[in-house]
Amino acid sequence: MTTDLENQWKELRFGVEIEFIGGRPQELELLPGWIMSLDEKQIDETGMRSGSELKPPPLRWEDRGQLRIMLDRLAAQGAAANWSCGLHVHVELAAYGESILLPLLEAALRCQDALARLLESSPHRRLYCPPVAKAMAEAFRSSHDPLAVRHFGRPQSHRCGINIRPWFDIGTVEIRYANGSLDYGEIMRTVELCLRFVAAVGAGAALPDNPEELAAALNAPFGGYPPPIEPPRWFKERMWLEEAMIPVFTPLIAMLAPEAELHHILPVPDGLRTVIEFPGGEQWEYDWRPTASGWERFHPNERIQIR
Secondary structure, eight states: OOSOHHHHGGGSOEEEEEEEBSSOGGGOOOOTTOEEETTOOEEOTTSOEEOEEEEOOSBOGGGTHHHHHHHHHHHHTTOBOOTTOEEEEEEEOTTTGGGGHHHHHHHHHHHHHHHHHHTTOOGGGGGGSOOOOHHHHHHHHHHOOGGGGOOOSSSSOSSOSEEOTTHHHHSEEEEEEEEOOOOHHHHHHHHHHHHHHHHHHHTTOOOOSSHHHHHHHHTOOSSOSOOOOOOOHHHHHHHHHHHHHHHHHHHHHHHHOTTOEEEEEEEETTEEEEEEEOTTSOEEEEEEEEETTEEEESSTTOOEEOO
């Protein structure tokens, strides 16, 4: 890499997970190496699963025009980003190797909240990017075990907002705080911020814990990132119900599948559906209905694999 710190970030390859609703994702013409993850659907305004997740191959800064082409194609199909969508940026770590993982965790402990605030991460989406905890960093320092930085229990996602686990599979760090967007300028400002953040950590910079000071330290834009979008009232009520029912279903799930975690809860006709996740990522559904003596499962001999 060049010794010019200001330009080092441009030499790092990156990827973006672009979540969207609507459009016709199965028909979208893809540039070479691009992937449409048709099973990664979001939630539209009616509560239905919609859209998909679009991902490029590893790109360099000078390849960013590919993003504009694909975003224009999505827009032509009527695709959009709403409150259910996020934007996850992967930054390749090959220039640093495994030695950058601990500095990334230490940087997360110092300034992860500032980074989330700089990106204006929607409060309802913070569930999907829990913070790195001091105990995680300490456990990883002593073991270098990928499981040490896996988030267990609630919040819902096991992937932290600054997520180093992809290093062990694809050689990247994932930064998950940005809200969804199909706007080229907003996406590229987000990518630039993430590249500058990783380059600064790789150079040993001590980053501040204030959003404005962090932007200044990184020489990154202070604004212009994907704005937060307020979710509809029905979605917030669903989340309130889910949070209220977690203490009820956690012990029931522990009896059914001690090795699994409660992933989420949804209302269904006559009851509630719990989705549990096993350590390898496999998910199962159980439907429950209330009775005078407690909760009973629908179709107790039937389990539906959903991922």
